[in-house]
Amino acid sequence: MDPFWQTKSLAEMSRAEWESLCDGCGRCCLHKLRDEATNEISWTNVACRLLDSESCRCSDYVNRRRRVPDCIKLTPQALDDIDWLPPTCAYRRLHNGDDLPAWHPLRTGDPDSVHRAGISVRGRTIDERHAGPLEHHLTAWPGRVPRTPQAAARKVVVTRRGSS
Numbered sequence: 724m725d726p727f728w729q730t731k732s733l734a735e736m737s738r739a740e741w742e743s744l745c746d747g748c749g750r751c752c753l754h755k756l757r758d759e760a761t762n763e764i765s766w767t768n769v770a771c772r773l774l775d776s777e778s779c780r781c782s783d784y785v786n787r788r789r790r791v792p793d794c795i796k797l798t799p800q801a802l803d804d805i806d807w808l809p810p811t812c813a814y815r816r817l818h819n820g821d822d823l824p825a826w827h828p829l830r831t832g833d834p835d836s837v838h839r840a841g842i843s844v845r846g847r848t849i850d851e852r853h854a855g856p857l858e859h860h861l862t863a864w865p866g867r868v869p870r871t872p873q874a875a876a877r878k879v880v881v882t883r884r885g886s887s
């Protein structure tokens with residue numbers, strides 16, 4: 724039987740199915756800057772203060788919108804207007820008519836596959852409370868898909884071990 728994300732539209736999914744699409748990468752919880760003249764998005768590696776930098780999950784998901792008022796709630800309708808989700812994001816991919824990638828936890832059955840593939844922000848962020856000006860932390864990787872995810876994963880693991 725084909726999996727639900729290939730047979731249902733985003734709007735047809737149950738709440739549990741919708742939530743399971745999030746791969747836990749944490750990229751959407753990074754600050755972004757928008758050029759007012761060109762509308763272009765620039766990524767930073769500065770993370771929302773509620774992002775757990777190790778698990779890459781929100782540390783207070785239930786209360787997140789009360790604690791961080793500009794945290795955006797994703798809905799099928801909102802995806803029509805949101806242009807800042809990373810290219811790896813399952814919601815963006817399905818909204819664009821693409822499939823889930825091989826490293827997605829729904830395919831692997833393993834929540835850690837997003838970290839091993841070098842997709843998550845683990846070990847690569849700075850807390851917004853300590854970062855200073857966002858312009859000092861511009862970086863391109865959150866807006867890209869690693870060309871060879873497994874190679875990127877090896878690189879991330881080595882970096883984390885070296886800095887911990």
Ligand code: SF4
Binds near residue numbers: 809
């Ligand atoms: S970018 Fe998409 S898949 Fe990644 S944490 Fe955010 S909502 Fe989930």
Ligand code: SF4
Binds near residue numbers: 775781784787788
């Ligand atoms: S409040 Fe939570 S979900 Fe929202 S941006 Fe911050 S860490 Fe991410």
